[in-house]
Every structure is written in C-alpha cells, then in structure tokens.
Amino acid sequence: MTDPSVPDVRVLTDPGHVPAAAVLALADAARAADGHPPLSDQTRVHVQRGTALAVLLTGPDEAPDGAAVLAPEGEGAVLELVVHPDARRRGVATALAGEAAVVVEQRGLQEAVSVWAHGMLPGAAELAAAHGLTPVRELRRMAVDSSVLAPLTAPELPEGVRLRPYVPGTDDAAWLELNAAAFADHPEQGSLTQADLEDRRSEDWFDAAGFLLAEREADGTLLGYHWTKAEGDGTVGEVYAVGVSPDAQGLGLGRALTVAGLVHMRDGGARRVDLYVDADNTAAVRLYEKLGFVLDAADAQYRRV
Incomplete structure (x- = not known):
C-alpha cells in the first residue's frame, strides 16, 4: 500500500508533458518568499525551451508543490530543486531528491552532475550530504543600496575606448566571441550560444x-561589456555580467564598466543592485568590496567527489 505521507513524484522527460508555465510560477513564488531565485536563468531557459533532460514534479500540474529540474550543462548536467513555500516541511524536497538521484543514476550522470542549493536555505546541506554530495563551489550574492549608488558619477574610460549600447543582431557574433574569451574558464557564462x-x-x-x-575607438573592436538587468518596477537592479577581453586586461576597464552600469541602473530608478560572484574570484570580490558591495547571501554547488 502506498504511504500517503510520501509525496508522489512524476518524472517527465517529454517536453510536451512538462507544464513549463507552472514550474516557472512555482519558482517565482519561492523567490518572492525567500528573496533568492531557486532556478538559474539557464535552467529557466531549458524549462521554457523544453530542453531539460527531466523535470520531476509533486502535486498538481497546474500548481505543483515542488519541482526538480535536470538540465544539460556542457558534458554533464545541473540539478536544481524548488519547493513551494506553502508545501515545505512535508517531505517534498526529500522525495524529489530521492527520485532525482534515481534519474541521474539511470542516465549515468552520477560523476557529471552538479547540484545547486540557492541561498543555502536550511536543510540544503543536510539533504546534499545524505546523497553523498560535497560542496565544491560558493557563489556569493553581494549588494549595494542607495547610499552607495547616489554619489556615483560616470567613470573615466581608458584612453581610446568608448562606451555604447548593444545593438541586437548587429553585435551578436562579436559579443559571443568576446564573452567566450572573457569567461573561457567559467562553466556557465563562457558557454553561452x-x-x-x-x-x-x-x-x-x-x-x-x-x-x-566598450569598444576601441580606432576600429570598433569589442573590449568589454556590462550587461545590466532590472526586473519589475526597476528599483532592484543586477550586475548580470561584466566581461573584459584578455587583450584589455590591466586597463581598469572592469571597474569602469561596473561603475557605468551602476550609474545606468541608478538613473533608471534602482535603489539596490545585486551581483553574483564566485567566492574564489578574489580579484573580483576585492573590486566589488571597494565599490561598496557587501555579502548578502550565497549559493553552494555540490558534486560527488
């Protein structure tokens, strides 16, 4: 007889059967409650595209209690899990994690999957340890408020460099090449297509x-970029990504681009700006700390080691 106290988990691998809108609405509800997104932007893209390797759900299709998404990442995969705030402490996360482990094993991904715990919510470390996973990476969320943003002025760019907005379509190929070079060692950002x-x-x-x-005035070669992000009413912005070409390192372009983006977001109404940075990227962490950013939260990546 089935134990009614154990949530039923459905494993969906056919994109046509995945209620993408409901999964993303679930993630949005968790973010509103926790102040931290439970799914990365790339995982959300895979849910929307129907390219996730598997989506595990508990509860009704139209309003699931929880979901686990197994998405492709390079030669491996990434697993992220979300539980609705109203369905927590009912064994939903435990049930999802158990079934997800079975799916990962069936696909032979045990050594190639990474699991993200966004916001390091209570219980995440214990659940990971129960499945033999070890923390291997820390992604910090840092933030500044209006007290830091208000006095900022437009930065002085390196000589021979100008700043302009991205032109969709026209700049795609050059930006993708720049981004791949700037993030050659980054497992997510550097692989954008x-x-x-x-x-x-x-x-x-x-x-x-x-x-x-940022481009070289002489020939228009892209040297760096700051991709900003603002959602909702625009009062909270995000340093979505800052990249500098290896050929432009040492010019102070990273700092200038960061400040330029902060000024842009502030002038657009942002009163707070967040960013994400790897804890072991000490140079970037130091730069952001000098600009006034402080630690606000952190994500942990787990793997079997």
Whole structure:
C-alpha cells in the first residue's frame, strides 16, 4: 500500500508533458518568499525551451508543490530543486531528491552532475550530504543600496575606448566571441550560444540600452561589456555580467564598466543592485568590496567527489 505521507513524484522527460508555465510560477513564488531565485536563468531557459533532460514534479500540474529540474550543462548536467513555500516541511524536497538521484543514476550522470542549493536555505546541506554530495563551489550574492549608488558619477574610460549600447543582431557574433574569451574558464557564462542570447533577449527584463559595450575607438573592436538587468518596477537592479577581453586586461576597464552600469541602473530608478560572484574570484570580490558591495547571501554547488 502506498504511504500517503510520501509525496508522489512524476518524472517527465517529454517536453510536451512538462507544464513549463507552472514550474516557472512555482519558482517565482519561492523567490518572492525567500528573496533568492531557486532556478538559474539557464535552467529557466531549458524549462521554457523544453530542453531539460527531466523535470520531476509533486502535486498538481497546474500548481505543483515542488519541482526538480535536470538540465544539460556542457558534458554533464545541473540539478536544481524548488519547493513551494506553502508545501515545505512535508517531505517534498526529500522525495524529489530521492527520485532525482534515481534519474541521474539511470542516465549515468552520477560523476557529471552538479547540484545547486540557492541561498543555502536550511536543510540544503543536510539533504546534499545524505546523497553523498560535497560542496565544491560558493557563489556569493553581494549588494549595494542607495547610499552607495547616489554619489556615483560616470567613470573615466581608458584612453581610446568608448562606451555604447548593444545593438541586437548587429553585435551578436562579436559579443559571443568576446564573452567566450572573457569567461573561457567559467562553466556557465563562457558557454553561452546564439540561442541562449536570443532567449535572454526575449525576457521581459531585457533592455538593450542597459547592455553596455566598450569598444576601441580606432576600429570598433569589442573590449568589454556590462550587461545590466532590472526586473519589475526597476528599483532592484543586477550586475548580470561584466566581461573584459584578455587583450584589455590591466586597463581598469572592469571597474569602469561596473561603475557605468551602476550609474545606468541608478538613473533608471534602482535603489539596490545585486551581483553574483564566485567566492574564489578574489580579484573580483576585492573590486566589488571597494565599490561598496557587501555579502548578502550565497549559493553552494555540490558534486560527488
């Protein structure tokens, strides 16, 4: 006899059967309650595209209590889990994690899957340890408020460099090449494709005016960028990504681009700006701390080691 206290988990691998809108609404509800997104932007893209390897659900299709999404990432996969705030402490996360472990094993991904615990919510570390996973990476969320943003002025750019907004379509190939070079060692950002870029352009938050490109005045070669992000009423912004070409390192362009984006977001109404940075990227952490950013939360990545 089935134990009614154990949530039923459905494993969906056919994109046509995945209620994408309901999964994303679930994630939005968790973010509103926790102040932290439970699914990465790339995982959300895979849910929308129908390219997730598997989506596990508990509860009704139209309003699930919880979901686990197994999405492709390079040669491996990434697993993220979300439980509705009203359905917590009912064994939903435990049930999802158990079934997700079975799916991962069936696909032979045990050594190639990473699991993200966003916001390091209570119980995440215990659940990961129960499945033999070890923390291998910390992604910090840092923030500044209006007391830091208000006095900022437009930065002085390196000689021979100008700043302009991204032009959709026209700048795609050059930006993708720059991004891949700037994030050659980054497992997510450096692997963005044309399809990924187009998916992000289709998001409600996308604004080409806030996608700032630094180029060499002499020939228009892209040297760096600051992609800003603002959702909702625009009072909270995000340093979505800052990248500098290896050929432009040492010019102070990273700091200048960061400040330029902060000024843009502030002038657009932002009273707070967040960013995400790897804890072991000490140079970036120091730069952000000097600009006034403080630690606000953190994500942990777990793997089997």
